[in-house]
Amino acid sequence: QVQLQESGPALVKPSETLSLTCTVSGFSINSYYSWGWIRQPPGKGLEWLGSILHSGSVYYNSSLWSRVTVSLDTSKNHFSLRLSSVTAADTAVYYCARIGDKDGLDVWGQGTTVTVSS
Amino acid sequence: DIRMTQSPSSLSASVGDRVTITCRASQDIRNELGWFQQKPGKAPKRLIYGASILQSGVPSRFSGSGSGREFTLTISSLQPEDFATYYCLQHNSYPRITFGQGTRLEIK
Numbered sequence: 001q002v003q004l005q006e007s008g009p010a011l012v013k014p015s016e017t018l019s020l021t022c023t024v025s026g027f028s029i030n031s032y033y034s035w036g037w038i039r040q041p042p043g044k045g046l047e048w049l050g051s052i053l054h055s056g057s058v059y060y061n062s063s064l065w066s067r068v069t070v071s072l073d074t075s076k077n078h079f080s081l082r083l084s085s086v087t088a089a090d091t092a093v094y095y096c097a098r099i100g101d102k103d104g105l106d107v108w109g110q111g112t113t114v115t116v117s118s
Numbered sequence: 119d120i121r122m123t124q125s126p127s128s129l130s131a132s133v134g135d136r137v138t139i140t141c142r143a144s145q146d147i148r149n150e151l152g153w154f155q156q157k158p159g160k161a162p163k164r165l166i167y168g169a170s171i172l173q174s175g176v177p178s179r180f181s182g183s184g185s186g187r188e189f190t191l192t193i194s195s196l197q198p199e200d201f202a203t204y205y206c207l208q209h210n211s212y213p214r215i216t217f218g219q220g221t222r223l224e225i226k
Contacts, residue, residue: 034212034213036213036215038217045205045217045218045219045220046162046205046207046217046220047217048214048215048216048217051213051214051215053213057213059213059214061214062119095161099209099212099213099215100209101209101212101213103152103167103168104150104151104152104167104207104209104212104215105152105164105207105209105215106164106167108161108162108163109161110161111161
């Protein structure tokens, strides 16, 4: 059974960099899927941030591309998100997910809440 | 970028009602669309993929239809546990994906 688990600091100061890791179990990330990050601000909808393919190719939301970095570590079977220069508007629940080209997004992590505050 | 317009943004209905939610894509996305249900404090759960394929374990009162630019999610007879927020998601532009804005389904 494929499981994804986010981890990282729950509190980040304004202007600093948010860093999260998604650990994948039950499945190799070195396979033909993309691994993505999605967030949900309090009371709002879902926003895709970016994804990385098993090849290492990355794709970002055009509204955030200058601040987002997604990377892959196949040796640890995890992938990571970095979001720089955060503000209060980046306060959200952050989810990692597996996305297939044929059937779309099929597995979510449970989500982790990140608050941006001094 | 492909934009997904979901309607209505909120909906009040009663147990037993038939409910329909619509998503329109800004361009042809074939059948590369899924529907998700989200309850408060939980990760979304996939109900439908491939526009009309029911996810294993999902009750048959949920159904999806459409292709190209217009898609619908129908709940044939609302149950108490169905009151939640629903999202569509396109993956035609894979690996880029786009969500609809969501539909909050409330008890009348």
